[in-house]
Amino acid sequence: MARIPAVTAKQANPLVKLVYWATRRRYGAVPEPIAVFAHHRRLLVAGAKHELAVGRGAKTLPVSLRELVVYATAVKLGCSWCVDFGTMLIKHEGLDVDRLREIHVYQSSDKYTGIEKLALAYADAMTDTPVTVTDGQVAELDRRLGHRGLVELTYLIALENQRGRFNSAFGITDQGFTSGDACRVPMP
Incomplete structure (x- = not known):
């Protein structure tokens, strides 16, 4: 409530x-x-x-990378509503929901690619308070994603920070869009 x-x-x-x-x-x-x-x-x-x-x-990055960094940002913020809704969106995109179980240990997980690990570390750094993004992170992501991809990645992470903080401030919690691994909302 x-x-x-x-x-x-x-x-x-x-x-x-x-x-x-x-x-x-x-x-x-x-x-x-x-x-x-x-x-x-x-x-x-x-x-x-x-x-x-x-x-x-936001169509420059692969949908899997877009959804993954948004989900990871929600997890880091502790926004249960965003995690619930994000899991549903990931499932509806046909992406691997099982690997989300390892989101807290993405650095050592073999479920994530090199670029995903870089993007997840960037999402962590952007979501830290204060922000801890480094020049090295930006340079490497720019080299791998290009200016356009880096701007999109940054924007999506920042937007999820806004969503998650709005929801948290109002005490909005998970709504039941997913139930465990089974999505309660039918595929579109």
Whole structure:
């Protein structure tokens, strides 16, 4: 239960009801962060536009790397809602959910490639407070991913930091999009 109540469908204006309908159709339920965001309709609309634009624009990196760093950032922040939702997205992309069990030991795990380990270390460093990113990390990732890929990676990690901190501040916890390894939401 969030620290402030979610806007119910009964309380929602027509625009919010439309957002709820679209998210319920896509995910099987209204994500609780959206129902909390609904208290501020302009920010709800801005956030929805932003998320859609990021989804359309972030296509430089392989989906597996994008989803992995977002998931790892959520884990590091301790955002159980983001971990729950991220696991569902990873499963829906057809990616290996089992390797997420080794996310805490990615440095020594054989489940992750060299570039994934570099990106995960970068996500850790970006999520540290204060940020501990080094010149060496940026240079190596730039060499491997190019400027465009590095900007995308950095943006996605920063965005997940924003999402996770928003959810944590409001006490939003996992919503049950996954149940263990079995996703409760049907594949799109």
